[in-house]
Amino acid sequence: DFVADFVGESNIFHGTVTEVGSVTLESGRRLLIIHPAAVGSRVGVLMRPERFARGGANTFNGEVKEAVYLGSSLKLRLACDDGVELIVRLPVTGPLPAPGSSISTGIEPESIHVF
Numbered sequence: 001d002f003v004a005d006f007v008g009e010s011n012i013f014h015g016t017v018t019e020v021g022s023v024t025l026e027s028g029r030r031l032l033i034i035h036p037a038a039v040g041s042r043v044g045v046l047m048r049p050e051r052f053a054r055g056g057a058n059t060f061n062g063e064v065k066e067a068v069y070l071g072s073s074l075k076l077r078l079a080c081d082d083g084v085e086l087i088v089r090l091p092v093t094g095p096l097p098a099p100g101s102s103i104s105t106g107i108e109p110e111s112i113h114v115f
Helices: 002-006
Strands: 013-018 020-027 030-032 042-047 056-071 073-080 085-091 102-108 110-115
Touching: 020 042, 020 056, 042 102, 085 102
Parallel strands: none
Antiparallel strands: 013 020, 013 042, 020 030, 042 110, 056 073, 056 102, 073 085
């Protein structure tokens, strides 16, 4: 975790590889991954905020807790339905989402780093 924290802002979680290409986080959320970890292995997952998009194979629905306009992108702190909290950066496509509003975002398996 130290190295991941050192390189900048990231979303870091821990879980167990429950089947080839899938990890279940401690929160119970299942993520699709691309990594050769053996079934039953305990792993960490790192998701960079800028790798999120409006959609993706791994979808997160959450409430906006904080929204910051950064010029061409938005930085959002989301509280997801399953208790996972994320920091995401999305391109500006409209007005800044208000705190308390709902948003859906996602990340592709190849954008998730497993360690």
